[in-house]
Amino acid sequence: MDHISALRNVEEALRAFEHGEADLTTTQRRVQSVLQSYATEFEADERRPYRAHGEEPADGVVVVAADAETAKERVREHADAETATFDVVAL
Template sequence: MDRISALRNVEEALATFEAGECSLADLEREVRGVLRTYATDFEGELRAYRAQGDGPVDGLVVLASDATAARDRVRSLVDEPGRFEVAPVE
């Protein structure tokens, strides 16, 4: 999914919410799905990595050039990440 498609999908989800055709929870799920699809389909030098561990890092997806950079990125986003591993998103 390219950036324009992702933005259009988010815009459509917002319009559905504004029309009263979905709840806030439905909107959040839809937008989260769009963003995850965009991140995992991202083309370029970066690759999507998902953190697995305790607390706030579990499930966090970051874009990085390799696993080491992904771990560093996760640490920069979470104050106390605890123990975690990163794996490429397939």
């Protein structure tokens, strides 16, 4: 899924929510599904999504990076997890 397609799908989900055609939970699932699909496309340009597993607040954080070490750095930055112990796994 390319960037434009992802944006269109998110817009459609938001439009359905605004018009009362979908509830918040359904909208959240649709948007999350779009994001997950979009994230899996990064492998084509040598980046991929990584999920952190370990201590809070890093546990469960997903970032896109070229390698595991860069992914760990991004998780630390985004999750404010400088002291957390965690590993990252490519999705």
